[in-house]
Amino acid sequence: MSAREQILARVRAASGHASPAPAAFVPSARRSDFTAFAQLLVAAGGEAHGPFSAGELAARVADLCRAWSGGVRVLATDAAFARLGDGPWQPVSTEADPHTLADVSVAILCGAFGVAENGAIGLDGREAKPRALPVLCERLILLLDTSTIFPDMHAALAGLPDGALAQHHFTFVAGPSKTADIEGVLVLGAHGPRELAVFGVGL
Amino acid sequence: MLERLGCTVSFDPRQTCCGQPFVTTGARAEAVRLARAHASVFAGAAAVVCPSASCVATVRRRYADLLGADQAEALAARTFELGEFIVLRLGTSDVGAVFPHRVALLESCHGLRELGLGRPSEQLGSVVDEVGITERLLRGVTGLELRSVSRRDECCGFGGAFSVGFPELSARIGRDKLRALAESGASFVTGTDASCLLHLDALRAREGFGPRAIHLAEILASRGGA
Amino acid sequence: MSAALDRRALELLPAGPRLVSHDAAVFALREKRDAAGRSEPDFERLRDYAREAKAHALDHLDGNLERFEARATAAGAVVHWAEDAPALNRIVHELLDARGARSVVKSKSMLTEECGLNPYLESRGIEVVDTDLGERIVQLGHEPPSHIIMPAIHRTREDIGALFARELDVPAGETDPARLTEAARRHLRGHFLGADAAITGVNFAVAESGTIVVVTNEGNADLGMSLPPLHIACLGIEKVIPRVADLAVFLRLLARSATGQPISVYTSLVTGPRPGAELHVVLVDNGRTRLLADEQHRRALGCIRCGACLNTCPVYRRAGGYAYGYAIPGPIGAVLAPALGGTDERRGLPLASTLCGSCSAVCPVKIDLHEQLIAWRATDVPRGRRERVLARIAAAVFERPALYRIAGRAARWVWPAVSRRWPGNPASPWLAARALPAHPGASFRERWRACVRGADR
Numbered sequence: 001m002s003a004r005e006q007i008l009a010r011v012r013a014a015s016g017h018a019s020p021a022p023a024a025f026v027p028s029a030r031r032s033d034f035t036a037f038a039q040l041l042v043a044a045g046g047e048a049h050g051p052f053s054a055g056e057l058a059a060r061v062a063d064l065c066r067a068w069s070g071g072v073r074v075l076a077t078d079a080a081f082a083r084l085g086d087g088p089w090q091p092v093s094t095e096a097d098p099h100t101l102a103d104v105s106v107a108i109l110c111g112a113f114g115v116a117e118n119g120a121i122g123l124d125g126r127e128a129k130p131r132a133l134p135v136l137c138e139r140l141i142l143l144l145d146t147s148t149i150f151p152d153m154h155a156a157l158a159g160l161p162d163g164a165l166a167q168h169h170f171t172f173v174a175g176p177s178k179t180a181d182i183e184g185v186l187v188l189g190a191h192g193p194r195e196l197a198v199f200g201v202g203l
Numbered sequence: 204m205l206e207r208l209g210c211t212v213s214f215d216p217r218q219t220c221c222g223q224p225f226v227t228t229g230a231r232a233e234a235v236r237l238a239r240a241h242a243s244v245f246a247g248a249a250a251v252v253c254p255s256a257s258c259v260a261t262v263r264r265r266y267a268d269l270l271g272a273d274q275a276e277a278l279a280a281r282t283f284e285l286g287e288f289i290v291l292r293l294g295t296s297d298v299g300a301v302f303p304h305r306v307a308l309l310e311s312c313h314g315l316r317e318l319g320l321g322r323p324s325e326q327l328g329s330v331v332d333e334v335g336i337t338e339r340l341l342r343g344v345t346g347l348e349l350r351s352v353s354r355r356d357e358c359c360g361f362g363g364a365f366s367v368g369f370p371e372l373s374a375r376i377g378r379d380k381l382r383a384l385a386e387s388g389a390s391f392v393t394g395t396d397a398s399c400l401l402h403l404d405a406l407r408a409r410e411g412f413g414p415r416a417i418h419l420a421e422i423l424a425s426r427g428g429a
Numbered sequence: 430m431s432a433a434l435d436r437r438a439l440e441l442l443p444a445g446p447r448l449v450s451h452d453a454a455v456f457a458l459r460e461k462r463d464a465a466g467r468s469e470p471d472f473e474r475l476r477d478y479a480r481e482a483k484a485h486a487l488d489h490l491d492g493n494l495e496r497f498e499a500r501a502t503a504a505g506a507v508v509h510w511a512e513d514a515p516a517l518n519r520i521v522h523e524l525l526d527a528r529g530a531r532s533v534v535k536s537k538s539m540l541t542e543e544c545g546l547n548p549y550l551e552s553r554g555i556e557v558v559d560t561d562l563g564e565r566i567v568q569l570g571h572e573p574p575s576h577i578i579m580p581a582i583h584r585t586r587e588d589i590g591a592l593f594a595r596e597l598d599v600p601a602g603e604t605d606p607a608r609l610t611e612a613a614r615r616h617l618r619g620h621f622l623g624a625d626a627a628i629t630g631v632n633f634a635v636a637e638s639g640t641i642v643v644v645t646n647e648g649n650a651d652l653g654m655s656l657p658p659l660h661i662a663c664l665g666i667e668k669v670i671p672r673v674a675d676l677a678v679f680l681r682l683l684a685r686s687a688t689g690q691p692i693s694v695y696t697s698l699v700t701g702p703r704p705g706a707e708l709h710v711v712l713v714d715n716g717r718t719r720l721l722a723d724e725q726h727r728r729a730l731g732c733i734r735c736g737a738c739l740n741t742c743p744v745y746r747r748a749g750g751y752a753y754g755y756a757i758p759g760p761i762g763a764v765l766a767p768a769l770g771g772t773d774e775r776r777g778l779p780l781a782s783t784l785c786g787s788c789s790a791v792c793p794v795k796i797d798l799h800e801q802l803i804a805w806r807a808t809d810v811p812r813g814r815r816e817r818v819l820a821r822i823a824a825a826v827f828e829r830p831a832l833y834r835i836a837g838r839a840a841r842w843v844w845p846a847v848s849r850r851w852p853g854n855p856a857s858p859w860l861a862a863r864a865l866p867a868h869p870g871a872s873f874r875e876r877w878r879a880c881v882r883g884a885d886r
Contacts, residue, residue, distance in 0.1 A: 015491050181581055357743055366859065
């Protein structure tokens, strides 16, 4: 018998109990507006900007890119480009070897949705390409439609975009990367981005 | 004190030990025998009252495994820690006691987490901040000033066999507890378990600081002075 | 009785400032958990759901495993099965060797710690770089992690500064956590970019979609999953849950219980490989089916490795992780050790507890940890001959009221002698730190008899 058969046989022999599936969890009601979301994002060390109208957005994002890196080595995904138009950012080739992105100062991506409960943003792998872009960059900007904020994780996981789990990855990002491994002291910018700014879109 | 409150109190000299040390050291066969003996001694009692929360917890929480659910259930329903008997069965939290001193409460683990004599600090959520049974009784004592203790429900480190098998760790935990109790400014530390109190007193004798241990029953029976 | 842990605690976490700061640092995590739970109205209900969901998941583990395998495979992952630690290590090594992979970046996986994967690979010439900052710190220091969430919590900033001065070219005397982290960031970036493969753990595996879920705060797992062409994910079979919907409950509980955050920074739901890359998933038993077959103890497989039980445990905080001598320390380690630990000494770990019950009270999936410890004491914890004989004698005395009274009288008679310290006094370990209680005078029943006689009308 293969290891698979052995293990499954042992599991089968040990299972067969009758504990029922729990009834669906009903979360408490909570807000799902941008302000509520922003509060949790900021608590996690992120920055919240806006919300801005579609027209104002590009200029505000450009301001931050200049402040962060003088507008140098800023990459935006196709979807982000579509929203912003031209500015101090370059398109990124989805086929690019991720290792060439090691020097990216700022990456701009579109978030699929936000989660008010914890300030997280869902990044769909079909948009966040190459996968390394939002983790390798020094600083990260995410664009978020204020109408696509879920109140909590239950709603978010029930509301994943079609096909989100039929492709490589869907990642929740809640703030800049961080660690507290040295004496429990919080440090932002462990391996991933040092800073995360979310721009709310929609007025 | 119980007689003052209207109870007829008897003490059956056939009793010896509920078996807790055998349960906690894994001597299951022996624990079963002692549980049977204990159950038979108290078979006819309307209420079994015990000034030791850990022993009551053994009867209420461990006997089902030792004696089977039915037998254990019947006995458990009649077995009470002293304070909970007074508050829940006799319906009062003022026994007319007088104890004009600063007192810190040692919330022993078994009483707290297994018998529900107070609210464990781990328990969160929207629970009404109810005052626990033991605390209620102490607040009913004339002149008693209850002092708050940091990490109020952290273990005292005794753990029965633990203090014998792991003396260094037991002492570390106990010393920290003693320090917290001392910092509360209390002159006395009280609680529902003599074992915990004795452990703290034993440490105090070595360390030279800390409030004096006095059992809850002694406070409740007190009519003034110490 | 396992006094080995007691001795190791004394040696490895000596009394003094280190002990004080270890206890404080770990307890701070408990306080953060409390604060997070208090500000989340659903917290207690989530725990109830989580316990039921895990019980249900384990009851149907066979079906869940098969479904997970089928969906993950359909998505392009290759699923392997490992019966034990040696099998896991072999499978991982073969995957790396076949592709000529010489350098690996690894994100946190308690399972691989349990199985000793790092030393196995290193002895075969493969460089394994732990990328979680805490893990890298202990790796550079040639020691194992001492806590499952904060691997280097036993280290001061001075320790780490000195280590980094030696290993990472940081100026001597640097102790600022931000600057030390910055140095680690630069150093590890090179490893991410140059790695041939990434090994990660898995927090949850969802059967209905064939998805593995990898959670970090640092983003190190995501960097590993984004750069090298090969990703090997290792998980214990108990991590498989049936539905995506259940994930919401566990994710809402995990970070809150571990560090007090409402969610970790990176929660990656990975289904199949990155385009152009490979994903291999290794399902590991290593004693878990043994636990599953045990009615009393199978609940322990519900553990989501949050570390809350460690943080609240008065023993763990004052002993430190190393004293346990097992990859997983603390209450959950003591509960798993008799089934998964493999040695007699580890089977004794359930004794290293006062049974205060705080662990059970904080567990997000409501595992009755302290009851499990009591149960293990009656079955698998080794009991020496002397101990068994003593128990039999004591029980024989306790069963006979007359003997019990005589024994009590005898004890009171020798009390003063036992209370004093003299060479060879069996009470010496106790007496080192405490006095024995004062001589009780008379026994309760002696006083009772006197009372009753006195009250006789």
